[in-house]
Amino acid sequence: MMGERNVAFCFATLLLVGCGNALAQQPGGWQSAATSRYSNESATAAPLPATTQPAATATTPAANTAPAAAPATTAPIAPIVGPPPTRARVTKGSGTLPRDHGQVWREYDIRPYTARAQSSTKPEQAVVDWILRETGYEAWHSEPLGILSAGRDTLRVYHTPEMQAMVADIVDRFVNQQSESEAFSLRVATVTNPNWRSKALPLMTPIPVQSPGVQGWIMAKENVAVLLSDLTRRTDYREYNSPTQLVGNGQSIVISTMRPRGYIKGVMPTPQIWPGFQPEQGQLQEGFSLEFSPLMALDKATCDAVIKLKLHQVEKMVPVKLDIQTPVAEQQRMEVEVPQVTMANLHERFRWPTDQVLLLSMGVIGTPGPTRDNALTAALPILKTAPRADALLFIEAKGSVLPPAAPNAPVSTAGRNPAQFHGRY
Known part of the structure:
Protein backbone atom coordinates (compact mmCIF):
# COMPACT_ATOMS: atom_id res chain seq x y z
CA MET A 1 0.00 0.00 0.00
CA MET A 2 2.82 2.41 0.82
CA GLY A 3 4.41 1.74 -2.59
CA GLU A 4 1.23 2.55 -4.43
CA ARG A 5 0.99 5.90 -2.58
CA ASN A 6 4.56 6.81 -3.56
CA VAL A 7 3.87 6.00 -7.20
CA ALA A 8 0.72 8.18 -7.19
CA PHE A 9 2.61 11.06 -5.52
CA CYS A 10 5.39 10.94 -8.13
CA PHE A 11 2.89 10.84 -10.97
CA ALA A 12 1.06 13.95 -9.59
CA THR A 13 4.36 15.81 -9.21
CA LEU A 14 5.34 15.08 -12.81
CA LEU A 15 1.88 16.20 -13.98
CA LEU A 16 2.19 19.59 -12.20
CA VAL A 17 5.69 20.20 -13.54
CA GLY A 18 4.53 19.40 -17.06
CA CYS A 19 1.57 21.77 -16.83
CA GLY A 20 3.84 24.57 -15.56
CA ASN A 21 6.26 24.09 -18.45
CA ALA A 22 3.43 24.00 -20.98
CA LEU A 23 1.97 27.20 -19.53
CA ALA A 24 5.35 28.93 -19.71
CA GLN A 25 5.58 28.06 -23.43
CA GLN A 26 2.16 29.56 -24.19
CA PRO A 27 2.22 33.09 -25.82
CA GLY A 28 0.88 35.16 -22.97
CA GLY A 29 2.01 32.86 -20.15
CA TRP A 30 3.61 34.20 -16.98
CA GLN A 31 7.12 34.23 -18.44
CA SER A 32 5.95 36.00 -21.59
CA ALA A 33 4.04 38.63 -19.60
CA ALA A 34 6.99 39.42 -17.34
CA THR A 35 9.36 39.72 -20.29
CA SER A 36 7.09 42.15 -22.22
CA ARG A 37 6.47 44.34 -19.12
CA TYR A 38 10.08 45.00 -18.16
CA SER A 39 11.70 45.01 -21.58
CA ASN A 40 10.66 46.42 -24.93
CA GLU A 41 10.56 43.02 -26.59
CA SER A 42 7.50 41.33 -28.07
CA ALA A 43 5.17 39.33 -25.81
CA THR A 44 6.27 35.92 -27.22
CA ALA A 45 7.97 33.41 -24.93
CA ALA A 46 11.52 32.39 -25.77
CA PRO A 47 12.28 28.68 -26.33
CA LEU A 48 13.07 26.76 -23.16
CA PRO A 49 16.60 25.46 -22.60
CA ALA A 50 17.43 22.07 -24.11
CA THR A 51 17.67 20.44 -20.67
CA THR A 52 13.99 21.04 -20.01
CA GLN A 53 12.74 19.61 -23.33
CA PRO A 54 12.73 15.93 -22.27
CA ALA A 55 10.71 16.65 -19.15
CA ALA A 56 8.09 18.46 -21.17
CA THR A 57 7.99 15.59 -23.70
CA ALA A 58 7.69 13.00 -20.99
CA THR A 59 4.72 14.67 -19.43
CA THR A 60 2.91 15.27 -22.74
CA PRO A 61 0.55 12.27 -22.39
CA ALA A 62 -0.42 13.36 -18.90
CA ALA A 63 -0.96 16.94 -20.03
CA ASN A 64 -3.30 15.72 -22.78
CA THR A 65 -5.63 14.32 -20.14
CA ALA A 66 -6.53 17.85 -18.99
CA PRO A 67 -8.86 20.10 -21.03
CA ALA A 68 -6.92 22.07 -23.65
CA ALA A 69 -8.49 25.41 -22.65
CA ALA A 70 -7.61 25.15 -18.96
CA PRO A 71 -4.17 26.86 -19.11
CA ALA A 72 -5.53 29.73 -21.24
CA THR A 73 -8.30 30.54 -18.76
CA THR A 74 -5.91 30.80 -15.81
CA ALA A 75 -3.14 32.75 -17.56
CA PRO A 76 -3.05 36.56 -17.02
CA ILE A 77 -3.69 38.85 -19.98
CA ALA A 78 -0.39 40.24 -21.23
CA PRO A 79 -0.41 43.99 -22.08
CA ILE A 80 0.22 45.00 -25.66
CA VAL A 81 3.55 46.81 -25.70
CA GLY A 82 4.40 48.96 -28.72
CA PRO A 83 7.68 50.57 -29.67
CA PRO A 84 9.11 53.06 -27.16
CA PRO A 85 8.63 56.82 -27.76
CA THR A 86 11.24 58.55 -29.85
CA ARG A 87 13.20 61.18 -27.97
CA ALA A 88 15.31 64.01 -29.34
CA ARG A 89 19.03 63.52 -29.58
CA VAL A 90 20.75 66.12 -27.39
CA THR A 91 24.41 67.07 -27.57
CA LYS A 92 26.58 69.63 -25.79
CA GLY A 93 27.43 71.33 -29.08
CA SER A 94 30.62 73.20 -29.72
CA GLY A 95 30.24 75.48 -26.70
CA THR A 96 30.44 78.69 -28.77
CA LEU A 97 27.81 80.82 -30.51
CA PRO A 98 27.68 80.23 -34.27
CA ARG A 99 28.76 83.10 -36.53
CA ASP A 100 27.77 81.66 -39.90
CA HIS A 101 26.06 84.94 -40.91
CA GLY A 102 28.47 87.34 -39.23
CA GLN A 103 26.50 87.74 -36.00
CA VAL A 104 27.92 90.15 -33.43
CA TRP A 105 27.24 90.72 -29.75
CA ARG A 106 26.02 94.14 -28.58
CA GLU A 107 24.89 95.50 -25.21
CA TYR A 108 22.70 98.66 -25.14
CA ASP A 109 22.38 100.92 -22.12
CA ILE A 110 18.64 101.55 -21.60
CA ARG A 111 18.87 103.23 -18.19
CA PRO A 112 17.93 106.68 -19.58
CA TYR A 113 14.51 105.22 -20.39
CA THR A 114 13.94 102.81 -17.51
CA ALA A 115 14.96 105.42 -14.92
CA ARG A 116 12.08 107.71 -15.88
CA ALA A 117 9.52 104.89 -16.35
CA GLN A 118 8.94 104.53 -12.63
CA SER A 119 5.28 103.62 -13.01
CA SER A 120 6.09 100.34 -14.75
CA THR A 121 7.40 97.27 -12.95
CA LYS A 122 9.21 96.02 -16.08
CA PRO A 123 9.83 98.99 -18.39
CA GLU A 124 12.38 97.04 -20.41
CA GLN A 125 9.56 94.88 -21.77
CA ALA A 126 8.32 97.83 -23.84
CA VAL A 127 11.71 97.99 -25.58
CA VAL A 128 11.60 94.28 -26.36
CA ASP A 129 8.02 94.49 -27.66
CA TRP A 130 8.85 97.32 -30.08
CA ILE A 131 11.96 95.51 -31.35
CA LEU A 132 9.87 92.43 -32.09
CA ARG A 133 7.25 94.54 -33.89
CA GLU A 134 9.90 96.25 -36.00
CA THR A 135 12.02 93.22 -36.88
CA GLY A 136 9.39 90.49 -36.86
CA TYR A 137 9.08 87.62 -34.40
CA GLU A 138 10.44 85.02 -36.81
CA ALA A 139 13.78 86.83 -37.07
CA TRP A 140 14.64 85.64 -33.55
CA HIS A 141 13.37 82.07 -33.84
CA SER A 142 14.96 80.89 -37.09
CA GLU A 143 18.23 81.09 -38.99
CA PRO A 144 20.49 82.95 -38.42
CA LEU A 145 20.76 82.43 -34.69
CA GLY A 146 19.66 85.50 -32.69
CA ILE A 147 19.48 86.35 -29.00
CA LEU A 148 17.36 89.13 -27.49
CA SER A 149 17.44 89.59 -23.72
CA ALA A 150 16.66 92.67 -21.61
CA GLY A 151 17.22 93.63 -18.00
CA ARG A 152 16.32 96.88 -16.34
CA ASP A 153 19.73 98.40 -17.20
CA THR A 154 21.00 96.56 -20.28
CA LEU A 155 19.60 95.14 -23.51
CA ARG A 156 21.72 92.29 -24.89
CA VAL A 157 21.46 91.39 -28.57
CA TYR A 158 23.27 88.80 -30.70
CA HIS A 159 22.45 89.07 -34.39
CA THR A 160 23.70 90.25 -37.77
CA PRO A 161 24.98 93.84 -38.20
CA GLU A 162 21.88 94.71 -40.25
CA MET A 163 19.60 93.58 -37.44
CA GLN A 164 21.74 95.39 -34.87
CA ALA A 165 21.20 98.64 -36.79
CA MET A 166 17.43 98.21 -36.60
CA VAL A 167 17.62 97.43 -32.88
CA ALA A 168 19.81 100.49 -32.29
CA ASP A 169 17.24 102.73 -33.98
CA ILE A 170 14.46 101.49 -31.68
CA VAL A 171 16.62 101.84 -28.56
CA ASP A 172 17.62 105.40 -29.51
CA ARG A 173 13.96 106.36 -29.81
CA PHE A 174 13.42 105.22 -26.23
CA VAL A 175 16.47 106.81 -24.62
CA ASN A 176 16.33 110.09 -26.58
CA GLN A 177 16.27 112.83 -23.94
CA GLN A 178 14.73 115.32 -26.37
CA SER A 179 11.50 113.32 -26.47
CA GLU A 180 11.36 112.14 -22.86
CA SER A 181 8.77 114.82 -22.00
CA VAL A 401 4.02 118.72 -21.71
CA LEU A 402 5.39 116.27 -19.12
CA PRO A 403 7.83 117.46 -16.43
CA PRO A 404 11.46 116.73 -17.34
CA ALA A 405 13.07 113.72 -15.75
CA ALA A 406 16.20 113.77 -13.63
CA PRO A 407 19.55 113.56 -15.46
CA ASN A 408 20.40 110.02 -16.48
CA ALA A 409 23.20 108.15 -18.14
CA PRO A 410 24.47 109.29 -21.54
CA VAL A 411 22.30 108.55 -24.54
CA SER A 412 23.21 105.56 -26.69
CA THR A 413 25.31 106.41 -29.72
CA ALA A 414 24.76 103.15 -31.58
CA GLY A 415 24.39 103.24 -35.34
CA ARG A 416 21.06 104.26 -36.81
CA ASN A 417 19.18 103.30 -39.93
CA PRO A 418 15.87 104.44 -41.46
CA ALA A 419 12.92 102.91 -39.63
CA GLN A 420 11.16 100.07 -41.42
CA PHE A 421 7.67 98.65 -40.98
CA HIS A 422 7.17 94.86 -40.98
CA GLY A 423 3.59 93.59 -40.87
CA ARG A 424 0.59 95.00 -39.08
CA TYR A 425 2.03 95.18 -35.59
Missing part, protein backbone atom coordinates in the same frame (compact mmCIF):
# COMPACT_ATOMS: atom_id res chain seq x y z
CA GLU A 182 6.63 114.18 -25.09
CA ALA A 183 3.10 112.95 -24.45
CA PHE A 184 -0.02 111.83 -26.31
CA SER A 185 -3.69 112.35 -25.57
CA LEU A 186 -6.55 109.93 -26.18
CA ARG A 187 -10.24 110.62 -26.61
CA VAL A 188 -12.72 107.70 -26.82
CA ALA A 189 -16.22 108.73 -27.94
CA THR A 190 -19.35 107.47 -29.70
CA VAL A 191 -21.90 109.07 -32.01
CA THR A 192 -25.20 107.27 -32.48
CA ASN A 193 -25.69 108.52 -36.05
CA PRO A 194 -22.64 108.26 -38.34
CA ASN A 195 -23.83 111.20 -40.43
CA TRP A 196 -21.14 113.38 -38.82
CA ARG A 197 -19.00 112.39 -41.81
CA SER A 198 -21.02 114.61 -44.18
CA LYS A 199 -19.62 117.80 -42.65
CA ALA A 200 -16.22 116.46 -41.57
CA LEU A 201 -15.24 114.80 -44.85
CA PRO A 202 -13.54 117.90 -46.35
CA LEU A 203 -11.46 118.26 -43.16
CA MET A 204 -10.01 114.72 -43.18
CA THR A 205 -7.42 112.82 -45.24
CA PRO A 206 -8.03 109.05 -45.38
CA ILE A 207 -5.27 106.57 -44.54
CA PRO A 208 -5.16 102.81 -45.25
CA VAL A 209 -6.43 100.51 -42.48
CA GLN A 210 -6.15 96.73 -42.63
CA SER A 211 -8.70 95.81 -39.97
CA PRO A 212 -12.10 95.05 -41.53
CA GLY A 213 -14.78 97.67 -40.88
CA VAL A 214 -12.34 100.23 -39.46
CA GLN A 215 -11.68 103.61 -41.14
CA GLY A 216 -8.84 106.01 -40.44
CA TRP A 217 -8.05 109.65 -41.21
CA ILE A 218 -5.45 112.26 -40.32
CA MET A 219 -6.50 115.83 -39.65
CA ALA A 220 -4.87 119.13 -38.90
CA LYS A 221 -5.19 120.09 -35.25
CA GLU A 222 -7.28 123.17 -36.06
CA ASN A 223 -9.69 121.00 -38.08
CA VAL A 224 -10.04 118.64 -35.13
CA ALA A 225 -11.06 121.56 -32.95
CA VAL A 226 -13.80 122.45 -35.46
CA LEU A 227 -15.01 118.84 -35.61
CA LEU A 228 -15.10 118.41 -31.83
CA SER A 229 -16.97 121.68 -31.46
CA ASP A 230 -19.65 120.35 -33.80
CA LEU A 231 -19.78 116.90 -32.17
CA THR A 232 -20.12 118.16 -28.60
CA ARG A 233 -23.26 120.05 -29.57
CA ARG A 234 -24.98 116.83 -30.63
CA THR A 235 -27.24 115.02 -28.18
CA ASP A 236 -26.04 111.59 -29.36
CA TYR A 237 -22.34 112.33 -28.69
CA ARG A 238 -20.71 110.77 -25.61
CA GLU A 239 -17.13 110.51 -24.32
CA TYR A 240 -15.81 107.65 -22.18
CA ASN A 241 -12.54 108.99 -20.77
CA SER A 242 -10.93 112.24 -19.74
CA PRO A 243 -9.41 114.11 -22.71
CA THR A 244 -6.73 115.49 -20.40
CA GLN A 245 -5.30 112.03 -19.75
CA LEU A 246 -1.75 111.86 -21.15
CA VAL A 247 0.50 108.96 -22.15
CA GLY A 248 4.27 109.45 -22.15
CA ASN A 249 6.45 108.58 -25.13
CA GLY A 250 7.39 104.90 -25.01
CA GLN A 251 4.86 104.21 -22.26
CA SER A 252 1.68 102.14 -22.44
CA ILE A 253 -1.77 102.67 -21.01
CA VAL A 254 -4.89 100.54 -20.71
CA ILE A 255 -8.30 102.22 -20.55
CA SER A 256 -11.04 99.78 -19.61
CA THR A 257 -14.73 99.95 -18.80
CA MET A 258 -15.09 96.17 -18.54
CA ARG A 259 -17.62 95.15 -15.91
CA PRO A 260 -18.91 91.67 -14.98
CA ARG A 261 -22.42 90.57 -15.81
CA GLY A 262 -23.82 87.44 -14.21
CA TYR A 263 -26.38 85.03 -15.62
CA ILE A 264 -27.64 81.46 -15.15
CA LYS A 265 -25.88 79.30 -17.71
CA GLY A 266 -26.85 75.79 -16.65
CA VAL A 267 -27.94 73.30 -14.01
CA MET A 268 -25.84 71.43 -11.47
CA PRO A 269 -27.20 68.18 -9.96
CA THR A 270 -27.45 68.00 -6.15
CA PRO A 271 -28.94 64.56 -5.34
CA GLN A 272 -28.66 65.10 -1.58
CA ILE A 273 -30.58 68.40 -1.49
CA TRP A 274 -34.12 69.10 -2.61
CA PRO A 275 -35.14 69.62 -5.42
CA GLY A 276 -32.10 67.69 -6.70
CA PHE A 277 -30.43 70.48 -8.67
CA GLN A 278 -29.26 74.06 -8.39
CA PRO A 279 -28.54 76.83 -10.91
CA GLU A 280 -25.02 77.15 -12.31
CA GLN A 281 -23.86 80.75 -12.38
CA GLY A 282 -21.90 82.21 -15.30
CA GLN A 283 -20.21 85.55 -15.84
CA LEU A 284 -19.39 87.71 -18.87
CA GLN A 285 -17.23 90.80 -19.24
CA GLU A 286 -19.06 93.66 -20.91
CA GLY A 287 -17.55 96.96 -22.02
CA PHE A 288 -14.36 97.97 -23.84
CA SER A 289 -10.63 97.69 -23.21
CA LEU A 290 -8.16 99.95 -25.04
CA GLU A 291 -4.38 99.44 -24.92
CA PHE A 292 -2.28 102.24 -26.41
CA SER A 293 1.52 102.16 -26.91
CA PRO A 294 3.05 105.20 -28.71
CA LEU A 295 6.66 105.76 -29.78
CA MET A 296 7.98 108.92 -31.40
CA ALA A 297 10.62 108.94 -34.13
CA LEU A 298 14.11 110.17 -33.34
CA ASP A 299 13.55 113.42 -35.28
CA LYS A 300 10.05 113.78 -33.73
CA ALA A 301 8.53 114.27 -37.19
CA THR A 302 6.44 111.09 -37.09
CA CYS A 303 5.11 108.81 -34.41
CA ASP A 304 4.06 105.18 -34.29
CA ALA A 305 1.39 103.65 -32.11
CA VAL A 306 0.09 100.14 -31.52
CA ILE A 307 -3.62 100.12 -30.68
CA LYS A 308 -5.46 97.11 -29.26
CA LEU A 309 -9.18 97.57 -28.75
CA LYS A 310 -11.64 94.93 -27.55
CA LEU A 311 -15.34 95.65 -27.24
CA HIS A 312 -17.91 93.20 -25.85
CA GLN A 313 -21.62 93.90 -25.60
CA VAL A 314 -24.37 91.57 -24.40
CA GLU A 315 -27.29 92.28 -26.70
CA LYS A 316 -29.73 90.16 -24.75
CA MET A 317 -30.15 86.95 -22.80
CA VAL A 318 -32.17 84.33 -24.63
CA PRO A 319 -34.24 82.37 -22.08
CA VAL A 320 -34.48 78.57 -22.34
CA LYS A 321 -36.70 76.45 -20.06
CA LEU A 322 -35.39 73.03 -19.08
CA ASP A 323 -37.46 70.04 -17.93
CA ILE A 324 -35.53 68.34 -15.13
CA GLN A 325 -36.31 64.99 -13.49
CA THR A 326 -34.42 64.04 -10.34
CA PRO A 327 -34.81 61.23 -7.78
CA VAL A 328 -35.72 63.87 -5.17
CA ALA A 329 -38.44 65.67 -7.14
CA GLU A 330 -39.88 64.90 -10.56
CA GLN A 331 -41.24 67.22 -13.24
CA GLN A 332 -39.15 70.23 -12.25
CA ARG A 333 -38.63 73.21 -14.60
CA MET A 334 -35.90 75.81 -14.60
CA GLU A 335 -35.00 78.69 -16.89
CA VAL A 336 -31.42 79.23 -18.06
CA GLU A 337 -29.99 82.02 -20.21
CA VAL A 338 -27.96 81.89 -23.41
CA PRO A 339 -26.07 85.15 -24.06
CA GLN A 340 -26.27 86.86 -27.43
CA VAL A 341 -22.99 88.80 -27.65
CA THR A 342 -21.54 91.35 -30.08
CA MET A 343 -17.75 91.74 -30.23
CA ALA A 344 -15.39 94.07 -32.08
CA ASN A 345 -11.59 93.89 -32.12
CA LEU A 346 -8.81 96.12 -33.42
CA HIS A 347 -5.10 95.31 -33.25
CA GLU A 348 -3.02 97.37 -35.62
CA ARG A 349 -0.03 99.67 -35.86
CA PHE A 350 -0.31 103.19 -37.24
CA ARG A 351 2.20 105.85 -38.28
CA TRP A 352 1.28 109.50 -38.85
CA PRO A 353 2.90 112.99 -38.68
CA THR A 354 3.13 114.42 -35.19
CA ASP A 355 1.67 117.79 -36.29
CA GLN A 356 -1.63 116.07 -37.19
CA VAL A 357 -4.28 114.09 -35.32
CA LEU A 358 -5.14 110.45 -35.99
CA LEU A 359 -8.88 109.67 -36.08
CA LEU A 360 -10.16 106.09 -36.18
CA SER A 361 -13.74 104.89 -36.58
CA MET A 362 -14.69 101.36 -35.58
CA GLY A 363 -17.99 101.62 -37.44
CA VAL A 364 -21.47 101.26 -35.99
CA ILE A 365 -20.96 98.69 -33.24
CA GLY A 366 -22.21 98.00 -29.74
CA THR A 367 -21.73 100.90 -27.37
CA PRO A 368 -18.84 100.39 -24.92
CA GLY A 369 -20.89 101.54 -21.91
CA PRO A 370 -24.42 101.34 -20.52
CA THR A 371 -27.06 103.67 -21.90
CA ARG A 372 -30.17 105.17 -20.38
CA ASP A 373 -33.53 103.82 -21.53
CA ASN A 374 -36.10 106.32 -22.68
CA ALA A 375 -39.66 106.34 -21.35
CA LEU A 376 -41.08 104.46 -24.35
CA THR A 377 -38.68 101.49 -24.24
CA ALA A 378 -39.00 101.31 -20.45
CA ALA A 379 -42.82 101.02 -20.77
CA LEU A 380 -42.65 98.58 -23.73
CA PRO A 381 -39.67 96.25 -23.29
CA ILE A 382 -40.47 94.62 -26.65
CA LEU A 383 -39.17 97.78 -28.33
CA LYS A 384 -35.89 97.69 -26.44
CA THR A 385 -32.87 96.76 -28.58
CA ALA A 386 -29.14 96.70 -27.96
CA PRO A 387 -27.68 100.21 -28.39
CA ARG A 388 -25.47 100.87 -31.40
CA ALA A 389 -23.15 103.79 -32.14
CA ASP A 390 -20.18 104.85 -34.25
CA ALA A 391 -17.10 104.44 -32.02
CA LEU A 392 -14.41 107.13 -32.52
CA LEU A 393 -10.83 107.37 -31.28
CA PHE A 394 -8.81 110.62 -31.43
CA ILE A 395 -5.01 110.41 -30.90
CA GLU A 396 -2.93 113.58 -30.73
CA ALA A 397 0.75 114.27 -29.99
CA LYS A 398 0.64 117.06 -27.40
CA GLY A 399 4.35 117.95 -27.48
CA SER A 400 6.59 118.51 -24.47
